[in-house]
Amino acid sequence: MTPIQAAVIPLILSCKDVAAEAVTGSGKTLAFVVPMLEMLLKKQKNQELRKDFIYAVVISPTRELATQISKVIELFLEEKELSNFTLALFVGGRSIDIDAQNVMKGAQIIVCTPGRFEDLLSERKNLNIAAKLKDLEFLVLDEADRLLDLGFRNTLTAILEYLPRQRRTGLFSATQTKELQDLVRAGLRNPVVVSVKEKASLNTPILLENYYVVVEPEDKFLFLLNFIRNRKMVKGLFFLPTCASVDYWADMLPGFLPDKEIFALHGKMKQKRTVILEKFRQAENTILLCTDLLARGLDIPEVEWVLQWEPPTSPAALVHRVGRTARGGASGYSLLPLLPMEDAYISFIRANQKVELKDWKCSKDHIKISEKLREKVQSILHNLQKKDRAVFEKGQRAFVSHMRAYSKHECNILLQFKELPLGKIASSYGLLKLPLMPEIKQEHKEQFMGPKEVIDFNSIPYKDKQKEAIRLQKLEEYKKTGIWPSKKKKKKAQTQPWQQNKVDKEERKKKKQKRREMKMNAGNKKGKKRKTITQEELDEIVADAALLKKLKKRKITEEQFDEAFDINDQ
Incomplete structure (x- = not known):
């Protein structure tokens, strides 16, 4: 007991x-x-x-x-x-x-x-x-x-x-x-x-050894790949920041680790999750790529190593992630790669969660990554994306979703998004090009190590023949009209950083709230003559009525109507 x-x-x-x-x-x-x-x-x-x-x-x-x-x-x-x-x-x-x-x-x-x-x-x-x-x-x-x-x-x-x-x-x-x-x-x-607690000063099992390693942003994937190759782990869990990251690396990793069975699991896999988890339980010499969905309660005694792409969004989640190993009195290990600008996280997690992270000092894993090796791995990543447009798009989504998640980190005082070398991180993903993001500055473009040859991105095909046929048809129409055909109306392009969008959203909410309070106060002042409606209020009423009319005639969607009224912010 x-x-x-x-x-x-x-x-x-x-x-x-x-x-x-x-x-x-x-x-x-x-x-x-x-x-x-x-x-x-x-x-x-x-x-x-x-x-x-x-x-x-x-x-x-x-x-x-x-x-x-x-x-x-x-x-x-x-x-x-x-x-x-x-x-x-x-x-x-x-x-x-x-x-x-x-x-x-x-x-x-x-x-x-x-x-x-x-x-x-x-x-x-x-x-x-x-x-x-x-x-x-x-x-x-x-x-x-x-x-x-x-x-x-x-x-x-x-x-x-x-x-x-x-x-x-x-x-x-x-x-x-x-x-x-x-x-x-x-x-x-x-x-x-x-x-x-098994030990007063720690928040994790006694037989669990937690390690960290400081790596350069462009070399994180190379280090983790080399680390996995040097371990003979029966089962390993690899925590990634988002569902899109899991999907992307699930396509990439098998080409680098042919002797290991790679599984992927995240919250958007509604029907497949139980089957995938059971297959992982039964397999040997295997790695499961996952999100924090599996950070709680999962009990697989054979899990020896827990790897992480970066610190979880919540500090408490680190305790649960590493707790997937060293269960029931068994020994286990975890590794957390950190970027040079993230080293303050080590002392923070010790004080905040009572998790002691030791420096990983294994010489065979601290090999010097040569330019030749980096180019070779990136070439493989680039070729996999050029063969299938679906993989190329997954890479773009993975990077953007990863950066969004990082910008919302609970430890954003220590892990500051603005300090990230986005170009080098995109290079670690092996992307063919930098995604269109307002956060991407000129310095990030200079950091990015993309393919040396010029690529016509419209020429990258889908492996799925049906999807490719539809894409080619749309491409022909685009060449004629200059407008990409789509059933759904595209949202207005984002022209400012996410953090500024958040500030603007809060400002809109405050203005709406202030208007509501003014109307309520006006209604409560019985016996008093209502003040004359201003031209600004009149214009607003006319604009609101026009929007409602457009909605009834189905000229705009309910989402667009809600966005105009900030209904989702309530």
């Missing part, structure tokens, strides 16, 4: 609400599964449990983690004395009608994601799940802080309204946040707060 299990299980069995914090990989799942089943056994001895009632609910932030928890419970239900209990898994990615049918059949234990459970509670009123929950014994919020990070606060509030107050509740997480403390006060009655 691990420390968190020894601390939490007796408390839950003595009818206490618990808010538990423990380092990742410390056995939190069993800390709530074991007492949950014990409670149901005890209740079963005192009274016969109804097949159509729900007695335990486990809510998890992602379908991958929910599926994993469900499998752990299934192993217990194979025991004879527990075989009478029924279990159902409710997650997204499949028809809600299937889950509705499972509810009708009866499920005494439910493992679910919050969105799907709320849908079943509120939108499927004919199921009357609220009535089936009136004898609920135990509610578990696993990775509770992640539930809040993903914006499920309102969803959780709605779910809690359906649940009886006379219940046991457990919140489990590897990190504590202010939002989580608010949830504890709202969802638990006189909770016992349990914080178990």
Whole structure:
């Protein structure tokens, strides 16, 4: 029994609400599964449990983690004395009608994601799940802080309204946040707060060794490629900043690592995620490229190395990322490459998250990257993009999405976007050209190491023959008219940096709010004569009416109408 299990299980069995914090990989799942089943056994001895009632609910932030928890419970239900209990898994990615049918059949234990459970509670009123929950014994919020990070606060509030107050509740997480403390006060009655750390000065498992290495921006991919080639890892996780980055490197890496099986997984893969994760579990000598979707709860004991492209957007996410290895008492390693201007992150993460990063000093990985090697690797990256326009476009999207994510970093005082050498980073991606971005300055263009030959980008074909035929047809029309044909009206080109756009957006919101307040104040001043409408107000009313008329005649889309009124900003 691990420390968190020894601390939490007796408390839950003595009818206490618990808010538990423990380092990742410390056995939190069993800390709530074991007492949950014990409670149901005890209740079963005192009274016969109804097949159509729900007695335990486990809510998890992602379908991958929910599926994993469900499998752990299934192993217990194979025991004879527990075989009478029924279990159902409710997650997204499949028809809600299937889950509705499972509810009708009866499920005494439910493992679910919050969105799907709320849908079943509120939108499927004919199921009357609220009535089936009136004898609920135990509610578990696993990775509770992640539930809040993903914006499920309102969803959780709605779910809690359906649940009886006379219940046991457990919140489990590897990190504590202010939002989580608010949830504890709202969802638990006189909770016992349990914080178990394996080592007082660290926030990660004892057998986990975390390393960093400082590399030049243009050489980051080369270093990581060389690092992977020098490791005989059975399984490795490679965290990338965005979904588009995962898609791009999933196309690129297999050509450089023919002896390894490369998998890719991110949140936009709705139907494929479960299948891909299962294939990764079964494979050997493999690497899974992923986003922070898999930073929580994923339990694959064979994962030896966790690699990262750059620091995660949230400092707490680093703890969860590296916690995918060194689980259950096994040893594990992680590596974080940093750019020269990011070295302050080392002391920051030590103070902020109690994660000690050691300098990676392995001579065989600190080889000097020659100009010849750099040119050879870039040539391969360029050729792969020239053969398929889809890959070329993926590279452009990957870089832009990466830069957008970096500009929104929570540690933006240390990791400043304006200091990034964008041209050198684009060179590390092996791009054929710099994307059209207002942030790209002349100095970045001078840094960029693109192909030496002149490329006609219109001549790059799609490998997909159907897509290529459509593209060629559009290209012919473009040559005749000078306008690229498209069903969707293109948005107005961005002419200023993202940060300035954000400032302008806030200003528009303030102006709208001020106008609303003025109108409300005018309405509240009863008995007073309303002041004369100004010409500016009159012009605004006329413009608003014209927009509404265009919307009714379908001359503009609802998105354009919303944007004009800043409805999305409310």
